[in-house]
Amino acid sequence: MEQFLIDNAERYNKLVAAFKPSTLDSKQKSATEAVSPDIVVSARVRPMLDEEVAQGFPIGVHIRSGTNVVDLHELQQPVRGLPRLRSSEYRVDSLYGPEATTSQIYDDLVKPLVPWAWGGGIGTMFAYGQTSSGKTLTVSGLEGHVANTLMDGSLEGERKISVSIIELAGQTAYDLLNHRKQISILEDSFGVTQMAGALEPQVTDKESLLNYIDTAAALRRTTPTLRNDNSSRSHAICRMRFENPSLSSAQDGLLYLIDLAGSEAARDKVAHDVTRMKEAREINSSLSVLKDCIRGRAVADAEAFAGKSSKKPVYIPFRQSTLTKTLKHVFDPASSRSCKTVVVACVNPCLADIGATKNTLRYAEMLRVAVPRAKPAEYSPSMPATWNNEQLRDWIRRNSGDPAIAADLLAPTETGPQLLRLPVPEFVKRCLKTPGVSAEQAQAFQTKLWKLHVDSQRAAVSNKSAEVATGSQPGPSVSPMERLNSSADPDQDSDAVAAIPFKQRIRPGMVIAWTPPAEYAGFAVALGGKAYAVVMCPAAASGPRARDLRGQLVVDKLATTTEDGNGRDSGDDDAYLCALVTPSVLPGSFAVGLWQQVVVRVAEMEAEVLMEWDEASRYYYMTV
Numbered sequence: 001m002e003q004f005l006i007d008n009a010e011r012y013n014k015l016v017a018a019f020k021p022s023t024l025d026s027k028q029k030s031a032t033e034a035v036s037p038d039i040v041v042s043a044r045v046r047p048m049l050d051e052e053v054a055q056g057f058p059i060g061v062h063i064r065s066g067t068n069v070v071d072l073h074e075l076q077q078p079v080r081g082l083p084r085l086r087s088s089e090y091r092v093d094s095l096y097g098p099e100a101t102t103s104q105i106y107d108d109l110v111k112p113l114v115p116w117a118w119g120g121g122i123g124t125m126f127a128y129g130q131t132s133s134g135k136t137l138t139v140s141g142l143e144g145h146v147a148n149t150l151m152d153g154s155l156e157g158e159r160k161i162s163v164s165i166i167e168l169a170g171q172t173a174y175d176l177l178n179h180r181k182q183i184s185i186l187e188d189s190f191g192v193t194q195m196a197g198a199l200e201p202q203v204t205d206k207e208s209l210l211n212y213i214d215t216a217a218a219l220r221r222t223t224p225t226l227r228n229d230n231s232s233r234s235h236a237i238c239r240m241r242f243e244n245p246s247l248s249s250a251q252d253g254l255l256y257l258i259d260l261a262g263s264e265a266a267r268d269k270v271a272h273d274v275t276r277m278k279e280a281r282e283i284n285s286s287l288s289v290l291k292d293c294i295r296g297r298a299v300a301d302a303e304a305f306a307g308k309s310s311k312k313p314v315y316i317p318f319r320q321s322t323l324t325k326t327l328k329h330v331f332d333p334a335s336s337r338s339c340k341t342v343v344v345a346c347v348n349p350c351l352a353d354i355g356a357t358k359n360t361l362r363y364a365e366m367l368r369v370a371v372p373r374a375k376p377a378e379y380s381p382s383m384p385a386t387w388n389n390e391q392l393r394d395w396i397r398r399n400s401g402d403p404a405i406a407a408d409l410l411a412p413t414e415t416g417p418q419l420l421r422l423p424v425p426e427f428v429k430r431c432l433k434t435p436g437v438s439a440e441q442a443q444a445f446q447t448k449l450w451k452l453h454v455d456s457q458r459a460a461v462s463n464k465s466a467e468v469a470t471g472s473q474p475g476p477s478v479s480p481m482e483r484l485n486s487s488a489d490p491d492q493d494s495d496a497v498a499a500i501p502f503k504q505r506i507r508p509g510m511v512i513a514w515t516p517p518a519e520y521a522g523f524a525v526a527l528g529g530k531a532y533a534v535v536m537c538p539a540a541a542s543g544p545r546a547r548d549l550r551g552q553l554v555v556d557k558l559a560t561t562t563e564d565g566n567g568r569d570s571g572d573d574d575a576y577l578c579a580l581v582t583p584s585v586l587p588g589s590f591a592v593g594l595w596q597q598v599v600v601r602v603a604e605m606e607a608e609v610l611m612e613w614d615e616a617s618r619y620y621y622m623t624v
């Protein structure tokens with residue numbers, strides 16, 4: 001076959017030069033539909049290698065200039081007559097030819113993922129393609145650019161950066177930062193996937209980050225194939241984790257750069273022994289599950305984006321391969337993490353490999369998911385998923401507490417669905433731009449928006465949305481029972497109460513923010529230096545047997561309080577027995593530790609914090 005291609009190269013090139021693409025066909029029409037905004041599928045066609053040119057193979061992959069369409073031309077030998085051209089076309093979201101640089105691809109596709117992950121989202125880049133198509137070259141170049149951006153001081157705020165790099169070969173995982181030590185991919189009791197046993201060093205400068213990346217690349221398992229002497233026969237996952245120290249209740253941002261194992265070119269298979277054939281089968285099967293997962297998540301996101309709530313949840317088979325199990329929170333729609341994904345399909349342009357190239361581009365096309373052409377959802381004041389930018393801003397102005405959060409700063413252009421997808425740290429960061437807004441208020445407001453969204457989705461499922469949608473105010477008015485689910489002052493509606501400083505109206509059930517003194521620092525989980533506690537009773541009323549969580553008698557503590565001579569307005573009246581309120585499993589949720597009691601002096605109290613009980617999740621959430 002290869003000889004046939006070389007012998008007919010001249011005729012092939014003439015036929016390609018005479019090729020005229022058909023005018024607007026069905027594929028082009030479908031391409032005019034909006035595709036999922038959170039996944040970009042691109043293709044990079046590498047140059048012909050010297051040996052491919054030297055052997056006389058023609059180029060089989062042709063980019064249609066000024067479009068994102070690529071034409072593949074195969075040469076076929078009919079039973080009678082001269083060889084004929086068989087052409088097929090593929091469309092992606094962005095296309096890079098042999099002259100494109102990795103730096104250009106980085107700027108267009110991967111650079112936007114960095115601030116996204118830095119802000120608390122999940123950014124993932126996959127390089128996919130057949131053996132020797134340029135995946136490793138692309139990913140290693142992109143890793144270098146990411147290291148630059150992370151360390152050049154252009155990203156706002158402080159983050160602790162940790163890196164882990166692992167390799168997946170078949171069902172087995174190895175730590176590339178620890179001499180290929182075998183590790184386990186496990187789901188913990190909260191359903192979170194852990195790379196158990198993998199090292200995750202913290203990095204503070206570009207050089208050490210690049211050193212880790214180089215160490216891992218050198219350890220990557222390599223076995224020669226006919227196509228590429230350094231062919232990678234495993235998936236390599238580089239994960240960078242960004243922890244925001246000033247918002248420790250928020251989930252960490254994650255950036256994944258994934259160099260997938262090469263999907264085998266058919267003509268290599270002749271040289272395979274049984275082990276290599278098994279390896280190739282495993283790789284192809286994990287790539288197939290990966291495709292189903294990427295597509296599944298894109299379908300789920302596209303439906304959510306279009307304001308469609310599907311009755312049948314999209315099935316995403318992430319447990320079917322170690323690769324997708326490792327990336328569970330990228331695919332699991334139940335994880336509620338905001339994800340952006342970029343796929344770079346790497347393409348070998350040589351006519352001899354056109355069969356595998358066709359598979360690569362077909363795979364890429366299948367990852368493109370059109371947003372369903374649903375009628376624009378009808379506006380409902382109780383359904384954030386139906387709000388346009390103006391309606392969203394209006395809601396922010398009326399519901400964000402005191403001081404009101406500046407809608408222009410929080411949602412300059414976003415619609416309701418877009419703001420819902422914003423990672424929590426980014427949401428909070430935008431809120432804090434309004435003078436006088438505290439981190440608690442911002443966090444509570446984010447929770448309020450999400451709670452409204454979740455409630456509206458539940459109501460939609462049980463066909464109750466129509467009743468709610470008729471009012472002009474967001475949601476029904478608060479019933480006396482609902483009022484009991486909130487820690488707010490029972491007289492909260494009276495203007496007189498709002499005017500009284502919280503320290504002068506302390507009562508059992510009030511939740512306060514306080515900076516724990518050294519003696520409690522080990523027990524109270526402080527968020528940005530502050531902890532929360534719910535007031536139970538004046539410490540003096542707790543009786544002679546009450547002890548705090550350190551085992552100290554409260555009466556003894558009160559005696560020390562009065563004697564401290566710190567110039568505070570000390571005395572029995574200014575200390576309260578409180579129970580700790582600590583962050584819990586679900587993002588933004590809190591639990592009350594009734595047995596974790598602390599004595600909090602009024603002088604240490606900083607603010608009243610409003611909390612609400614959510615029956616469905618059985619946790620408390622901050623509110624405004």
Ligand SMILES: Nc1ncnc2c1ncn2[C@@H]1O[C@H](COP(=O)(O)OP(=O)(O)OP(=O)(O)O)[C@@H](O)[C@H]1O
Pocket residue numbers: 045046047049098129130131132133134135136137138228230231232233260261262263346
């Ligand atoms: N854009 C490019 N420009 C120049 N050379 C390239 C380009 N992309 C790839 N190459 C060359 O092609 C060869 C194969 O590239 P690479 O090792 O990155 O492929 P791969 O897809 O990772 O292969 P495998 O899956 O077998 O590991 C290398 O010699 C590389 O230098």
